[in-house]
Each structure stands twice: as C-alpha cells, then as structure tokens.
Amino acid sequence: MIKVEHLSKRYRKTLAVDDLEFEVRPGVVTGFLGPNGSGKSTTMRIILGLDHPTSGRATIKGQKYGEIADPLHVVGALLDAKAVHPGRSARSHLRALAASNRIAFRRVDDVLEFVGISAVADKRVGEYSLGMSQRLGIAAALLGDPEVLLFDEPVNGLDPEGIRWIRELFRSLASEGRTVFVSSHLMSEMAVSADQIVVIGRGRFITQGSLESLTANAQGFVYVRSGDPAQLLRALVARGAVASPVNDGALSVSGLTTDDVGRIAFASGVTLFELTPQRASLEEVFMELTADSVEYGSPGRPGE
Amino acid sequence: MSSEVTLRSAVRAEWIKFRSVRSTIVGVATTFVLTIGLGAVICFAVRSRWSSAGPLRQATFDPVTTSLGGTLFAQFAVGVIGALFITSEYSSGAIRSTLAAVPARGALVVAKLVVLVSSIFLVAQIACFGAFSLGQSIFSGVVPTASLSTGPVLLSVFLGGVYLTALTTLGFALGLILRHSAACISVFTSLLLILPIVTFLLPQSWQNAFAKFEPSTLGQSMMTPTAPANSLSAGPATLLLFVYVAFALGLGVTMLKRRDA
Ligand SMILES: Nc1ncnc2c1ncn2[C@@H]1O[C@H](COP(=O)(O)OP(=O)(O)OP(=O)(O)O)[C@@H](O)[C@H]1O
Ligand SMILES: [Mg+2]
Numbered sequence: 112m113i114k115v116e117h118l119s120k121r122y123r124k125t126l127a128v129d130d131l132e133f134e135v136r137p138g139v140v141t142g143f144l145g146p147n148g149s150g151k152s153t154t155m156r157i158i159l160g161l162d163h164p165t166s167g168r169a170t171i172k173g174q175k176y177g178e179i180a181d182p183l184h185v186v187g188a189l190l191d192a193k194a195v196h197p198g199r200s201a202r203s204h205l206r207a208l209a210a211s212n213r214i215a216f217r218r219v220d221d222v223l224e225f226v227g228i229s230a231v232a233d234k235r236v237g238e239y240s241l242g243m244s245q246r247l248g249i250a251a252a253l254l255g256d257p258e259v260l261l262f263d264e265p266v267n268g269l270d271p272e273g274i275r276w277i278r279e280l281f282r283s284l285a286s287e288g289r290t291v292f293v294s295s296h297l298m299s300e301m302a303v304s305a306d307q308i309v310v311i312g313r314g315r316f317i318t319q320g321s322l323e324s325l326t327a328n329a330q331g332f333v334y335v336r337s338g339d340p341a342q343l344l345r346a347l348v349a350r351g352a353v354a355s356p357v358n359d360g361a362l363s364v365s366g367l368t369t370d371d372v373g374r375i376a377f378a379s380g381v382t383l384f385e386l387t388p389q390r391a392s393l394e395e396v397f398m399e400l401t402a403d404s405v406e407y408g409s410p411g412r413p414g415e
Numbered sequence: 416m417s418s419e420v421t422l423r424s425a426v427r428a429e430w431i432k433f434r435s436v437r438s439t440i441v442g443v444a445t446t447f448v449l450t451i452g453l454g455a456v457i458c459f460a461v462r463s464r465w466s467s468a469g470p471l472r473q474a475t476f477d478p479v480t481t482s483l484g485g486t487l488f489a490q491f492a493v494g495v496i497g498a499l500f501i502t503s504e505y506s507s508g509a510i511r512s513t514l515a516a517v518p519a520r521g522a523l524v525v526a527k528l529v530v531l532v533s534s535i536f537l538v539a540q541i542a543c544f545g546a547f548s549l550g551q552s553i554f555s556g557v558v559p560t561a562s563l564s565t566g567p568v569l570l571s572v573f574l575g576g577v578y579l580t581a582l583t584t585l586g587f588a589l590g591l592i593l594r595h596s597a598a599c600i601s602v603f604t605s606l607l608l609i610l611p612i613v614t615f616l617l618p619q620s621w622q623n624a625f626a627k628f629e630p631s632t633l634g635q636s637m638m639t640p641t642a643p644a645n646s647l648s649a650g651p652a653t654l655l656l657f658v659y660v661a662f663a664l665g666l667g668v669t670m671l672k673r674r675d676a
Contacts, residue, residue: 160518161511162675177518180421188515194508196436203435204509211428211516213420251512 112137112259112290113158117167120153120314127153129314130167135292135307137258140285142305143294146401150314151294152190155263159188171259183212183255189248190263197237201228201247204236205254214255222250241268249280259290266300278304298397312401325400331390333372336361338382346379347372361385418522425517425526433500433530442496443534446489446579447542454485454546458553465558478561479568482550483543483575483638490607490634493535493579497586498599500531505594514676524591524668531587532580539579547572567640574637574649582607584660585630591667607631630656 113135120128128150135141145151156162158169160176168175171186179185195204205219223229226246231239236247245268252260262281266274281304285291295301301308302322310317310325318325337343340360347354347364350371354364364372369388376383433439461481465473504510517523551560561568585606589599607630614626626632627646636642636652647655 156511156675159511159515161514163673176515179518182518183516186515190511191508194511196432196503196507196509198436198438199432200435203431207428207431207435208512208516210431211424211513213424 113169113171113261113292114173115154115158115167115169118154118157118164118169119166120150120157120162121165127314128157128164131311131314131316133309133316133319135290135309137290138285138288139306140281140291140293140304142301142308143292143311144298144301144308144397145294145296145311147296149296149311149401151296151311152263153314154311155188155190155261155292155294158261159186159190181212181255183208183214183257185255185257186259186261187252187255187257188261188263189245189252189265190261192241192244192248192268195236195244195247198235200233201236201239201250202232204247205251208251208254212255218254218256222253225253226250242270242273245269245273249277257289260284260292262291262293264294264296266295298394310397310400317400326390326396331388332363332365333367333369334361334363334385334387334389335372335376335383336385337376338384342379343376343381346375346381350375363389418519421517421519422522422526425522426529428516429526429530433534436503438499438503439496442492442499443538445492446496446535446538447545449489449492450483450485450539450542450579451545451549452485453488454482455549455553457484458482458550462553462557476559477639477641478551478554478559479547479571480635480639482547482554483572485546486543486575486579486634486638487631489539489542489579490582490631491604493539493583494586494603494607495600496535497531497583497588498590498603499596500527500587501590502594502596502599506596510676520672521668524664524671527587528584528664531583535583536576536580539583540573540576543572543575543579547575561640565640570649571638571640574653577653578634578637578656581656581660582630582634585663588660588663588667591671592663628655630659 115131115133118128118131119126131150131154143151143154153162154169157164158171158176171179176182176186201223202219205222206216209216209219220229223232226249228243228246228250231243236244239247245265249265252262265277269277281291281293285306293305305322307319307321308325309319334357335343336359340356340362344354344356344362347362347367350367352364352367354362357363369386373383373386458481504513513523514520517526547563554560563569563572586599586603589602593599593602610629611626611631614622614629617625623645627636632646633652633656636646637649637656639649642648646652
C-alpha cells in the first residue's frame with residue numbers, strides 16, 4: 112500500500128533519510144520506530160508530498176501523493192496536532208478540509224462526534240489542550256474515510272485513557288483492512304500497538320518484522336542469586352561468560368544458558384537461591400538494534 | 416477528475432478559511448474605518464481651513480484624491496490581510512494539512528487568489544465609493560466638489576479600489592515568498608513608506624526619474640483624474656502596478672512549488 116523506494120532526503124548538511132526502502136501492508140498496524148532525529152517525520156512528509164525527496168520515491172497504491180485525485184478520500188494523516196490556525200474553530204477547520212475534497216459537512220459532525228470533541232467544536236482551537244488537539248487531528252485524518260492512515264507520534268500528550276482509546280482505534284482501523292502506519296520513538300509503545308514494525312536509525316533501514324521476530328533474535332540474560340556472588344562471578348568469568356553484579360548481590364549473566372550457570376555453580380560449590388532466564392526488554396532490543404546502525408561499521412557484538 | 420473541479424472545491428475551502436478567522440474581520444473593518452472614517456476627517460480638515468488656504472492651494476485642489484486620502488493608510492490594512500492569508504498557515508503549521516488536502520500547489524494559489532481578490536475588491540470598492548461620496552458631501556457648499564457623472568472622476572474612484580486590491584495581492588505574494596508575517600509586513604512597509612523617503616533624499620533629477628514608478632506614487636496616479644507633472648497617467652500606472660504584483664506572485668508560486676512545506 113505504502114511503498115518507499117531508495118528514498119533519500121538531504122537538508123543542507125543533514126542526510127535525514129538515507130536510501131530507505133520498505134513497504135507497509137494493509138490490514139495490520141505497522142509501527143515506524145526509530146530514535147529521535149532518525150528521519151521518521153521526514154519520511155512521512157515525503158510520503159504526503161510535502162517535502163521533495165532528494166532521490167528515490169514514495170508511493171501510495173502505486174501513485175505519488177500528488178497524483179491522487181481528492182487525496183483525503185485515500186490517505187488520512189496526522190503529523191502535528193497543534194498545526195491548526197489557533198483562531199479557527201475545529202468545525203471550520205474540518206469544514207474547509209471537507210470542502211476541498213468534496214466531503215459532505217455531515218461527515219464533519221460525524222468525525223467530531225466520533226473523537227469526542229463535538230461539545231467544543233465551535234471553540235477556537237488555540238484554547239484546546241494537547242489531548243483535544245490530538246483528537247481533532249485524528250478527526251481530520253478520518254474525515255475522508257481513507258484506506259491509508261499515517262500518524263506521527265500520535266500518543267504524545269494523551270492521558271492513559273486517551274492512549275488506550277487510540278490504540279483500540281488503530282486496531283479497529285487495521286481490522287477493517289486499512290493500512291495504518293504509526294511512528295514512535297518508544298519500543299514499548301510499538302509493542303502494544305503494532306503488529307509489524309519497521310525500524311530505522313539515522314535515516315537508514317535497520318529491520319522490519321513482527322514484534323516476536325525482532326525480540327527472538329535479541330540476546331537474553333540469566334539472573335542468578337547465590338550464597339557467594341564473588342566466588343560465582345570468578346567461576347563464570349573463567350568460563351568466558353559476561354557477568355555483572357546487580358543491586359541485591361545477584362548476578363546478571365549473558366552468553367550462557369541457565370543450565371550452564373547451574374553446572375558452573377555446582378562445580379565451584381556455590382549454593383544457588385534463584386536462577387531465572389530473562390528475555391531482553393523491548394527497550395534493550397531497540398537500543399541494540401539502533402546502536403548497531405549508529406555504530407555502523409564497528410566490530411560485531413557478542414552473541415551475534 | 417478535472418482540475419476545474421479541484422479548483423472549485425479549493426475555492427470553497429479557502430473561502431471557509433478566509434472568513435473563519437478574526438484577522439480577516441478585523442482587517443476588513445479597519446479598511447472601512449481608515450478609508451471612509453479617516454477620509455472624512457481629512458475632508459473636514461480641508462473644509463475648515465479652506466478660507467485660509469492660499470490661491471495656489473485652492474487652484475490645485477483635487478476633491479477626488481483628497482476624499483480618497485484614507486487609502487494611504489488602508490493600504491497597510493489590506494496588505495496585512497493578504498499576507499496573513501498565507502503566513503498564518505506557515506506560522507501555525509496548517510499549511511501542511513492544506514497541501515495534503517490540495518497537493519496541486521498552483522491550484523491552491525489560484526484558489527486563494529480568487530477568494531482574496533474578489534472579497535477585497537468588493538470591500539475596497541465599497542470603501543472608496545463611500546469615502547468619495549461622504550467627502551463630497553462634507554465639501555459641499557464650501558469647497559469645490561466632483562461628481563461621479565464625470566468619466567475621469569468615476570474612473571479615479573474605481574481605480575482606488577483597484578489599487579487596494581492590487582496591494583492586498585502584493586501582500587499575499589510577499590507572504591508566499593517570505594512565509595513570516597513580520598518579515599512580510601516589514602518589506603511591505605518598506606516598499607510603500609521607506610522607498611519614497613529614500614527617493615526623496617536623492618538629487619532632484621533622480622527623484623523625477625524614479626519616484627513616478629514607486630508603488631505608492633502609482634496609487635496616487637491611479638486616483639487622480641488629472642495627472643500632475645512628473646507622474647504617469649492612470650492607465651500606464653495601473654498596468655505597471657499589475658506588472659509588479661504579477662512578478663511578485665510569479666516568484667511566490669515558483670518558490671511554493673520548489674520548497675518543502
Ligand atoms: N526542515 C528541515 N530542515 C533541516 N533539517 C531537518 C528538517 N527536518 C528534519 N531535519 C533533520 O533531519 C533529521 C531527521 O529529522 P526527523 O524530524 O525526520 O526525525 P524523527 O525521526 O521524526 O525524530 P523525532 O523522533 O524527534 O520526531 C534530523 O537530524 C533533523 O534535524
Ligand atoms: Mg518526528
């Protein structure tokens with residue numbers, strides 16, 4: 112649905128997007144993950160025809176954005192919730208957008224109702240809280256009942272209830288067969304809201320896949336609490352493991368299975384109180400993925 | 416879908432945007448107040464001093480230009496309306512949703528122009544004819560008056576409205592080029608106020624050569640039934656002003672198309 116091909120964008124000195132290539136499929140929520148400044152917003156602006164790519168292209172259903180007639184019927188986007196004239200009411204803002212793409216004004220009332228800001232629809236947008244603006248932005252994105260939806264960091268500024276609402280919205284939009292592309296710099300956010308994840312770092316493509324496939328490849332570690340941590344640490348290090356003490360006198364061991372750690376403890380006569388395999392946290396997986404892109408060209412890391 | 420349909424819906428959208436912000440309402444009200452109200456004040460002042468004015472002043476007195484004197488101030492109001500119509504989209508960031516809805520940037524500019532030019536043309540004509548009529552009734556009995564039944568007088572008043580419309584378009588074009596309200600208003604003010612002052616500091620022969628081509632002087636030429644020495648007559652003045660505005664607009668559209676939003 113959304114296809115990005117050899118896309119690059121240079122702003123004077125910064126190479127914001129660097130030969131980026133990926134596809135976003137319909138029917139699932141696709142997360143667009145990358146650290147701050149990795150080029151997510153730039154990529155989205157190019158997809159929407161707002162910024163001109165330096166090279167490569169981005170298409171929606173095979174067409175460049177500018178070639179789509181009445182684009183709001185095909186693509187809906189929320190880039191920056193505060194990007195509305197502060198002196199205009201939400202209703203006027205949406206009516207202008209509706210008029211430009213020949214959408215009935217009745218639809219404006221419907222989306223206002225749907226996002227829950229009907230009661231304040233005639234107030235000046237400048238008086239809105241960030242959460243209300245965010246809801247208005249979502250109303251604008253949904254206005255033309257589009258098949259393709261792009262959201263740039265949509266949960267920013269929402270309270271927990273709003274975040275849950277928006278996640279459920281993404282799920283239901285995807286389950287209706289729409290293409291839903293959502294950026295975030297938080298892996299934990301992606302973990303609960305996205306089915307597929309595209310990871311970028313410094314404008315470059317890093318990886319794409321389901322959450323499970325991304326975490327499966329990541330390194331785990333073993334948490335071990337024992338009667339003699341110092342003795343166990345020496346024994347583990349002697350066997351080539353990477354181990355380090357954690358707060359409560361326990362050790363965190365990577366590069367070994369729980370079985371290995373148990374055998375080494377037994378051989379060195381240390382009593383074990385607790386031995387637990389730990390999956391790498393999502394944030395660690397993300398750090399590991401993007402650190403590799405940042406340190407592009409450096410020697411491989413242990414466990415790879 | 417034809418581009419004509421795109422254009423028509425874009426015009427509807429821009430019309431909604433134009434009338435749904437306070438700055439437009441305030442700008443239009445200011446245009447009326449300055450053109451008609453300030454015009455009336457000027458006319459009263461002339462009337463009250465008429466008997467003490469010298470014979471030369473009395474001989475060169477032009478009741479048309481004088482009654483349209485408020486346009487000298489109203490030109491800034493319409494310039495700001497035009498500039499804000501585009502710069503407010505940049506300052507708020509709304510330009511991105513505008514362009515996402517209407518990606519054809521040329522069509523967007525045409526739509527905005529249709530809305531801006533037709534509304535301000537109407538406002539400016541009402542203001543100028545209002546100022547003229549009010550001015551003549553203030554003059555009547557004491558100061559010589561002019562009548563719209565005279566061809567050149569009618570044309571001058573009409574061109575007063577045309578001048579204000581051209582200047583709102585100039586403000587809009589500067590907005591496209593500069594994107595920032597403050598920068599726009601500075602440049603606009605410089606062109607209309609500072610440029611004449613700079614020219615005034617030049618040697619007389621240079622003044623005679625250049626002053627008549629300045630936008631503000633062109634406005635004076637357009638609003639005078641009888642062109643004074645060292646200035647263009649109304650027709651060429653109007654054309655030259657249109658050339659300036661068209662040039663600025665062309666530059667603005669080219670930049671809008673080239674640059675990232
Ligand atoms: N209009 C611009 N002019 C100059 N540089 C820009 C522009 N837009 C983005 N950049 C630069 O391009 C890089 C990518 O920025 P971008 O905003 O796309 O990142 P991002 O992934 O959206 O970051 P964040 O998570 O902070 O929103 C940054 O280094 C940024 O400074
Ligand atoms: Mg961003």
